Amino acid sequence: RAMLVPAAIALVSALVPGPAVHTTSAGVPRAPAVRAALAPGANVLVLGRGPVMLLAAKLAALRGYSTTCAVAQDYGDAVDAPTLVYGKDADDSSLPLTLLPASPSTQGFDPTVARAAIAAADGVIVAFDDDSTLDESILNTWIPKDRSQAKHICFMSRYLNGAGMGPFAIAAKKTANLDVWTASGPKVAALRAAESAIIGRAQELGATHTIIRAGTLKGGASGSGGQGVETTGSGGFGGDARFLDPFLYDAECTCGAGTADFINWKMLFDCQTLGATLSRGDTLPGPGFTAILTAISEDACAGDSGRGAVAEALVEALACDAAAGRDFSIAAAAGRAAPSREEWASMFVDAS
Known part of the structure; x- marks a missing residue:
């Protein structure tokens, strides 16, 4: 898969010039924000790549934030984003969401x-769906310390503790599911550096931050999508209409690694595994020796995180003071309904 770094480097010369919004003395962080929570109507900028980024942008708009999502032609996001976010026939004016061409190679880039x-961004969400992540050039382009007025930054990281990883997870990634998270040494190092960079930039801006950790990402679309598909073993229909269009499951979806099968394990996951648990810190394990058995399971398995839950956590953290300055790990859980806003707020408070 293509990396975001080349496009970000190309953007530096295009985006860095211009009037600064804030200035601060070199090496002197701004005073930290008293409150992290952003009220509906605040401007939110969503960065990264892939379905989690797109779903976080859609959920932020549904939450009432004026949302801009940077999409790039280079990775398929710009091609698939309108269909995934709005559906094939939906009105793109129904949400306070702008899909912003994010690189010179993307049609319409300005x-x-x-x-x-x-x-304008009051809040920033950064979510890379694949094994790539934010680096210094992306950070300085999209969250520049002398031009950003961001008050809260939410960053999607991964389980980095190494528990339950190793050869079984690696084999599952190679043979069954490319989305299996293996916590390889170079990826862990890159994510630790990205976390430090996000925390440092938040401090420079006088902003707060939240880190949301994911394991193997699964699902992310609206399940049966209202198409009358009965989920195996669940005794009914399922899915969350707020999530991405079922086109995510399609083999033609360039950013979703879909399948040609109409009813598939990803759809079933989004129908019956909408629950989530939230743990404080980097504490959750990977799949361990069961990795090859659970790699394409629609059930809640060790090491799994639903894309829907991860995207929701990133958005809800913007509105929750209890999420500020902390990191949380998300695990998939059985459930035919996603947590409510009130439940997310309680989960952030109660996480231990």
Whole structure:
């Protein structure tokens, strides 16, 4: 898969010039924010790549935030985003969401518009769905310390503790599911560096931050999507209409690694595994020796995180003071309904 780094480097010269929104003395962080919570109507910028990024942007807009999602032609996001977010026939004016061309190679790219979105953002969500992540060039392009007014930054990281990983997870990734998270040494190092960079930038801006950790990402679309598909063993229909369009399951979806089968394990996961548990810190294990058996399971298995739950956690953290300055790990759980906003708020408070 293509990496985001080349496009980000290309953007530096295009986006860095322009008037600064804030200035601060070199090496002197701004005073930390008293409150992390952003009220509906605040401007939110969503960065990264893949389905989690797109779903977080859609959920942020549904939450009432004026949302801009940076999508790039290079990775398929710009091609698939309108269908995944709005559906094939839906009205794209129904949400306060702008899909912003994010690189010079993306049709419609305008550096002036991109600079305005960067400067206006009150909150930032960063979510990379694959094994790539944010680096310094991306950080300085999209969350510049002298132009950003961000008050809270939410970053999607991974389980980095190494428990339940090893050869079984690696074999499952190679043979069954490319989305299996293996916590390889280079990826862990890159994510630790990204976490440190996000925390450091938040401190420079006087902002707060939240880190949401995921394991193997599964699902992310609306399950049966209202198409009358009965889920195996669940005794009924399922799915969350707020999530991405079922096109995510399609083999033609370039950013979803879909399948040609109409009823498939990813759809079933999104019908019957909508629950989530939240743990404080980097504490959850990977799949261990069961990795090859659970790699394409629609059930809640060790090491799994639903894309829907991860995206919701990133968005709900923007509205929750209890999430500020902390990191949390998300695990999939059985359930035919996603947690409510009130339940997410309680989960952030109660996580231990």
